[in-house]
Amino acid sequence: MKHIESRLAQIGSLEDPQTGAVSYPIYQSTAFRHPKLGQSTGFDYARTKSPTRKVLEEAFAGLESGDAGFACSTGMAALQTIFALFSSGDHLLVSLDLYGGTYRLIEQIMTRFGVTASYVDTNDLDALESHFRPGSTKAVLIETPTNPLMMVTDLERVAAWAKKKDLITIVDNTLLTPFFQRPLELGCDIVVHSATKYLGGHNDVLAGLIVTKGEELSQKIAFLHNSIGAVLGPQDSWLLMRGLKTLALRMERHQHNALKISQWLSEHPMVSEVFYPALPSHPGHDIQNRQSSGNTGIFSFKMKDARTIEPILRHIKLIAFAESLGGVESLMTYPAVQTHADIPKDIRDKVGVDETLLRFSVGIEHSDDLIDDLAQAFDAAAAELK
Ligand SMILES: Cc1ncc(COP(=O)(O)O)c(C=O)c1O
Structure with a gap:
């Protein structure tokens, strides 16, 4: 199959020749019978490998x-x-603006095991170079675009720099998905996803995915995946496959809606700034267009007056005030007090995740309905502040 749309729609549909099941079955079994000593069906214990x-x-x-x-x-x-x-003793170079949970994992857990990180604008090679520690720095972890400020990194350029330094380049591709961006084709080594987001797509499954390039890294991650055991269960694997079948359609609609609404917000007198790489005014617009075939359905914007935030979140009706992204239902988040609350205020302020910033995960509803909802919430907030 040449096109990604076909591969997505057909996930699992040719994998069960015995029954011809078009939707691949959920194999719930955790144990697999061995034909005889020294023989295996390929499945032994479900933490190591499980059919679905x-x-x-x-x-x-x-x-x-x-x-x-x-x-x-x-x-x-x-x-x-x-x-x-x-x-x-190992050290990582990590995107300055990134998901708060990733920051928390590094700063509150990995540091206890002696692994530290420096947070830098990963698109700035001078900044990467100046934080690079010979002998200790082992990897670059990049979000592009970043969550929530949508900073864009030129993956090909940074992966080439990292290769010269013998570093692993890890990309969190949650926001764009392989439908729009494939970092391994640009020289990166590992892709990671919160599959809870666009890949699942329906705000109903928690999941993560890792993809590796090369035999050595693949074997190392296979060992860790099995040894740590934080694997995905068969029911959730099936739900994720079902979600992936419609990824192409959903991403196109998310992108379409997000562009229309970000343009509307850019012209709204109560809004000071919109952060969305699809807009030509965005500093990462050209890089994004070069390395990705489209744009995500999530963006952030700043209100001129922070006092409007509370009433806006109270008055939105169709758009849910909830902290996730990437589902068919539109969700709005207040990063400073929700998704990014674990990042210290001085760092958040330095990056720009302040109390005027809202993050909007645009769903697949009709864009006019979403704009109407925003308009009535903005009007209600303005009226309350008069
Ligand atoms: C960019 C990004 N990476 C990773 C995660 C963590 O994923 P999960 O919530 O599935 O554990 C999130 C969650 O919001 C995210 O937005």
Whole structure:
């Protein structure tokens, strides 16, 4: 199959020749009978390998142009599995603006095991160079675009720099998915996802995915995935496959809606700034267009007056005030007090995640309905402040 749309729609549909099941079955078994001593069906114990999860993992590795895929119980479990590659004394270069949970995992857990990080603008090679510690720095962890400020990193350029320094380049591809961006094709080594977001797509499954390039890294992650055991169960693997079948349609609609609404917000007198790489005014617009075939459905914006935030979140009706992203239902989040609350205020302020910032995960509803909802919430907030 040449096109990604076909591969997505057909996930698992050719994998069960015995019954011809079009929707791949959920194999709930944790144990697998051995034909005789020294023989295996290929499945021994479900933490190591499980049929439904295997179909998902192999299909997803192909979608990301990688060699091996690993499904984990959450995005954080996937990141923790990757971080277990590192040992005491190792140092990471990490995107300055990033998901608060990733920051918390590094700063409150990995540091206890002697793994430390420097937070830098990963698109700035001088900044990367100046924080690089010969002998200790082992990897670069990049979100592009970042959550929530949508900073864009030129993956090909940074991966080439990292390769010269013998560093692993890890990309959190949650926001764009392989439908729009495939970092392994640009020279990166590992892709990680919160599959809870666009890949699942329906705000109803927690999951994480890792895809690796190369035999050595694939074997190391396979060992850690099995040894740590934060693997995805068969029911959730099936739900994720079902979600992936419609990824192409959903991403196109998310992108369409997000562009329309971000343009509307850019012209609204109560809004001071909109952060969305699809807008030509965004500093990462050209890089984004070069390395990705489209834009995510999530963006952030700043209100001129922080006092409007509370009433806006109280008055939105169609858009839910809830902290996630990437589902068919539109969700609005207040990063400073929710998703990014674990990042210290001075760092948040430095990056720009302040109390005027809202993050909008635009769903697949009709864009006019979403704009109407925002308009009435903005009007109600303005009236309350008069
Ligand atoms: C960019 C990004 N990476 C990782 C995660 C963690 O994923 P999960 O919530 O599935 O553990 C999130 C969650 O919001 C995220 O937005």
